[in-house]
Amino acid sequence: MLTIDQATYDAIVAHAKRDHPDEACGIVAGPEGSDRPERVVEMVNAAGSPTFYEFDSTELLELYKEMWARDEEPVVIYHSHTATEAYPSRTDIGLASEPGAHYVLVSTREHGNNEGPVEFRSFRIVDGEVTEEEVNVVAALPS
Amino acid sequence: MAIEVRIPTILRTYTGGEKAVAGNGASLSALIDDLDAGHPGIKDRLVEEKDGKVDLRRFVNVYINDEDVRFIGGLDAPLSDGDQVVVLPAVAGGSV
Numbered sequence: 167m168l169t170i171d172q173a174t175y176d177a178i179v180a181h182a183k184r185d186h187p188d189e190a191c192g193i194v195a196g197p198e199g200s201d202r203p204e205r206v207v208e209m210v211n212a213a214g215s216p217t218f219y220e221f222d223s224t225e226l227l228e229l230y231k232e233m234w235a236r237d238e239e240p241v242v243i244y245h246s247h248t249a250t251e252a253y254p255s256r257t258d259i260g261l262a263s264e265p266g267a268h269y270v271l272v273s274t275r276e277h278g279n280n281e282g283p284v285e286f287r288s289f290r291i292v293d294g295e296v297t298e299e300e301v302n303v304v305a306a307l308p309s
Numbered sequence: 310m311a312i313e314v315r316i317p318t319i320l321r322t323y324t325g326g327e328k329a330v331a332g333n334g335a336s337l338s339a340l341i342d343d344l345d346a347g348h349p350g351i352k353d354r355l356v357e358e359k360d361g362k363v364d365l366r367r368f369v370n371v372y373i374n375d376e377d378v379r380f381i382g383g384l385d386a387p388l389s390d391g392d393q394v395v396v397l398p399a400v401a402g403g404s405v
Contacts, residue, residue, distance in 0.1 A: 189404065209400075218403035223370045223377045226397055239318075247404040255404050261368055263319045263398035 167300045168242070168268045168288040170194075170203050171307050177206045179284055182246035182272040185211070186279050189219040190272075194242035195233050202307055203241040203268070218257070219245045242288075244270035251275070252285035254296050262291035268299070312340060312388055315395040323351040332394075337371065338363075338384040340394065355396065356384065368399040 174194055182190045191211050194203035207229060212222035221229070233239060243264055247255075252273035254262070262269060273285040290297045311331040316324050324330050330348065334340030338356075345352035357366050364384065365371060371378045372395040378386045388394070 191400070193400075213401075213403075215403070217405050218401070220399055220401035223379070223399070226370060226400060227372050227375060227377075227395060230395075230397055243400060245402060250404045255402065257405065258402035261399065261401050263317065263368075263400070265319060 167302055168203075168270070169201075169302045169304060169307065170242070171304055174203055174206055175286065175303050178242075178244050178270065179272060179286065181208050182244075182274050182284065183277075183279050185246065186274040187216045187248045188214055189216065189246050189248060191219040191221065191243075191245040193229070193240040193244070193267075195236075195238040196241035198237050198239045201241060204307070205238070216248050240264055240267050242270050243267045244272065246272045246274055248274050248278075252287045254289055254291060259291055259294055259296060265290075265292045270301075311390060312392050312394055314340070314344065315393070317397055319398060320351060320354055320396065323348040323354070334388055336384070336388060337373070337378055337382075337386045337394075340388055341384070368401060370397045370399055371395070372397070 189211055192208040195205045195207060196202040209221045209225060211219045213220045252271040269289045269291050271287050286301060288299050288301045290299060311333055313329055314332050315329050332340045332343045334343050341352050341355055355366060355369055356363050373386055374393055
């Protein structure tokens with residue numbers, strides 16, 4: 167199960183809506199081993215594409231160095247699908263490289279940049295195997 | 310002195326869970342061969358053969374002293390003792 171606070175959830179959804187029709191991507195970092203998604207880091211989609219996303223390689227290194235310095239890890243890795251359902255594609259599965267992370271997918275296919283509900287789903291992707299998990303949105307993470 | 314190589318989570322099965330290992334080599338390809346000797350199988354996760362030529366895998370990023378090796382010679386990028394090498398899988402995907 168992914169437990170995520172409302173503000174972080176809202177930030178991911180807002181990012182996905184803002185970047186529609188391109189795919190938005192980013193991570194939520196948290197203390198290593200804590201499973202607490204605490205710090206949203208929006209990333210630029212270097213692919214700038216409605217069907218593909220990729221973190222810029224230089225920014226990727228900066229991001230990881232910052233996390234290592236803070237003893238953090240990517241607790242959530244999120245991206246949006248802008249014309250299809252919020253389910254990992256074959257590409258997503260093939261390229262998933264953080265077996266400990268929650269892979270969050272948001273689909274903006276219904277309302278695009280506008281107000282309105284989105285699909286927000288979370289998955290584990292390990293060795294090519296996808297397992298959907300429940301998303302528990304809380305007012306604040308337990309201290 | 311040797312070259313420190315930072316290993317990403319997904320490849321730590323090859324390093325017994327170690328986050329960083331030491332290696333030697335005057336170029337990135339020599340370093341990868343040296344790593345593979347001590348951690349068999351890791352090379353295949355970093356490089357692939359394309360059109361008869363061995364190259365870094367498209368979705369693996371390698372940095373030498375914070376420089377993406379794609380901009381400094383790829384597998385031929387030179388290395389010296391004390392250099393810091395970081396391996397990071399690309400964070401990428403798509404809807405198709």
